[in-house]
Amino acid sequence: MIHTRVQSLLLEFGISEEPKGLAIGSRWSAGQGADVSVHSPIDGAQLASFAMATPEQVGQATSAARTAFASWRVVPAPVRGELVRRIGDRLRHHKSDLAELVSWETGKITQESLGEVQEMIDVCDFAVGLSRQLYGKTIASERPLHRLTEQWHPLGPIGVISAFNFPVAVWAWNAMVALVCGDPVVWKPSEKAALCGIACHAIAAGVAAEMPEAPPGLLSLVIGDAETGKAIADSPELPLVSATGSVPMGRDVAVRVAGRLGRSLLELGGNNGMIVAPSADLELATRSILFAAVGTCGQRCTSLRRLYVHESIADSLADQLRKLYARLPIGDPKSDGTLVGPLIDENAMVAMQTALAAARQQGGTVFAGEQVTEGVPAGGFYVRPAIVEIAADAAIVQQETFAPILYLMRYRDFDEAIAMHNGVPQGLASAILTNDVREAELFCSPAGSDCGIVNVNIGTSGAEIGGAFGGEKETGGGRESGSDSWKAYMRRATNTVNYSPELPLAQGIRFDLD
Incomplete structure (x- = not known):
């Protein structure tokens, strides 16, 4: 069963079937886990009920993301930015409908819901500009006729775990920046805001399907419980996991990701x-x-x-x-x-x-x-x-x-x-x-x-x-969205190019047989 008004909103986003727990690109699959009942905090009405994805199904999404990474990482960054520009335009078209869904599912007043969707649009604009500004440095070399530089390369598939209170904006902060940086995204939204996740994924995946440069596994959605979130944190195919939520959740994610020497970007308690x-x-x-x-x-x-x-x-x-x-x-x-x-x-x-x-x-x-x-x-x-x-x-x-x-x-x-x-x-x-x-x-x-x-x-x-968002101490130390937070989604390579006929070593070291 699905709430009549919510069903009509989902139709606006191109979702004509009952909600499903797993999506890889535009391909939707039924979850194989327990049912989740999504209720509106406004009046307690049930909005939808469907089967969640299992931890095992997370592997399907991460595998598809890893395959997508092989081609997406070599697509020119401005072309990757074009995908995000089109997603922003589609969000503009759906702004009022998506805001209404946010209100139904989280209880936000209309003005705050509209503001959250506008935040997504603004992040898209920011990321589009960023796609032409992924700058590295040229560094003065101590060796003659050498060039010392830094390059920033795509990191790999990114896991995003988001909370109910900002059910669409937090995903956009991460996903839009990750996309222009060359990274596919696997998203687990809060099961309390599952329909917002489904709507956002449908919008973005629909745009990606229209671009031949975008591989099918570029965007994935996994609706699941805490065990599904743990599977994302444990996945060696996700070099970075960005998690927003409680301090206990963040501690667990941090330990799991660190245990495999991955990176975690945490946005936790405020007070x-x-x-x-x-x-x-x-x-x-x-x-x-x-x-x-x-x-x-x-x-x-x-x-x-x-x-x-x-x-x-x-x-x-x-x-x-x-x-x-x-x-x-x-x-x-x-x-x-x-x-x-x-x-x-x-x-x-x-x-x-x-x-x-x-x-x-x-x-x-x-x-x-x-x-x-x-x-x-x-x-x-x-x-x-x-x-x-x-x-x-x-x-x-x-x-x-x-x-x-x-x-x-x-x-x-x-x-x-x-x-x-x-x-x-x-x-x-x-x-x-x-x-x-x-x-x-x-x-x-x-x-x-x-x-x-x-x-x-x-x-x-x-x-x-435009400013990096995040905090210190038990808040987790992560930074999302603006400033140079894009560096979290990339890996740095230091390049030394010798264009001389000699081979001087750094620090003046001599290592000659003569």
């Missing part, structure tokens, strides 16, 4: 913090905090979870935030005016209530956070975002709960604020709201935030694709 200084523009601060803390119902990697406010303005800011939280429109994410949709499932709601109970036990004062049942679709798990005023040394602050919980803490001294901000295991996104240039620059300096993303006078959410 992101913000400092609000006495000089901050409080109107700007409240707007920044609101979107960062409650957008996507607190289910972003970059959601704001820890707020450190100077004691001189803490009462005023807390009062303003409580008033704004009380007015938040919560409900069907597809309805105009809704700003907060549902949590992904019951487990997420239970995790939120468990965290709030722990915060109370640890001396925190909780504002809101309750489940919402009136004025929302039945069957979904809707909550009112919570503000918790608590001491900075409370144990719960060290943990990331994937829900709209904002811990508000006070500080007196700026150095103290930085120390508290950095005193958690995670290190993804950070922000400071201040009009003091010294505080701003210190926060961005080596003595400031220890995160991969450091913002001034904006929130923690909403990273642009």
Whole structure:
């Protein structure tokens, strides 16, 4: 069975049959594993049910990708970029339909879903330009009449494991850059967002089928459970595995990939913090905090979870935030005016209530956070975002709960604020709201935030694709999308060319028989 509206959306993407668990290029195969039932967090309705792929079927995808690599790696990079350009154009055509599917399957409000698809389009544009900029270096040689250079070559098939909260954009960050770098892609989306994965694969594989240069196994999709993800991490045919999700999942992937001396690119927990200084523009601060803390119902990697406010303005800011939280429109994410949709499932709601109970036990004062049942679709798990005023040394602050919980803490001294901000295991996104240039620059300096993303006078959410995305410590250290993150998807070769009649050795070594 498949939900009527979802079925009509899939038809727009060229999918006329029941969903299947495995796709290699445009060839779809039934999964041989257990059934997965995909439900909408909006109202709990079943959207589809079908058999997942097995770990053994992962081998079919990786084998096809390895075969595709042999021809794709020698296709000129600008031609590879042309494939990505066409995928971007097809995404433009399907933007509203794909965004609607994202809302159905993840509960995102329409504006956020449209923004996620736009992010895919932007990444395509970025990757197209990148296809003519895979530059190496020319290095001064110490030997006469020698040329010393670096070249960047395609690495090989890439495994991508993505999470439910950004079901289409994270794949695009990886896949579009990997494609222009010369790498086939094997993708395992979250089974909670399987239909988004199926739709994206159908769009991209359909474009690839129209290009004679693109081999059949260039793009593969595997819908499966955690065991299927482990098979991807274990596969020696995938020299790089990019994984987005929880810290425990990332640890497992890292160990498995390292065990075969492969590379892993990890995007894991956030637990992101913000400092609000006495000089901050409080109107700007409240707007920044609101979107960062409650957008996507607190289910972003970059959601704001820890707020450190100077004691001189803490009462005023807390009062303003409580008033704004009380007015938040919560409900069907597809309805105009809704700003907060549902949590992904019951487990997420239970995790939120468990965290709030722990915060109370640890001396925190909780504002809101309750489940919402009136004025929302039945069957979904809707909550009112919570503000918790608590001491900075409370144990719960060290943990990331994937829900709209904002811990508000006070500080007196700026150095103290930085120390508290950095005193958690995670290190993804950070922000400071201040009009003091010294505080701003210190926060961005080596003595400031220890995160991969450091913002001034904006929130923690909403990273642009032109900058490399990722974080430090338990966040995993990976970088995706912009800047020079493309280097993760390639291998470097150092070339020395001797165009002299002599054979001088490096470091002045002499090795002669005479």
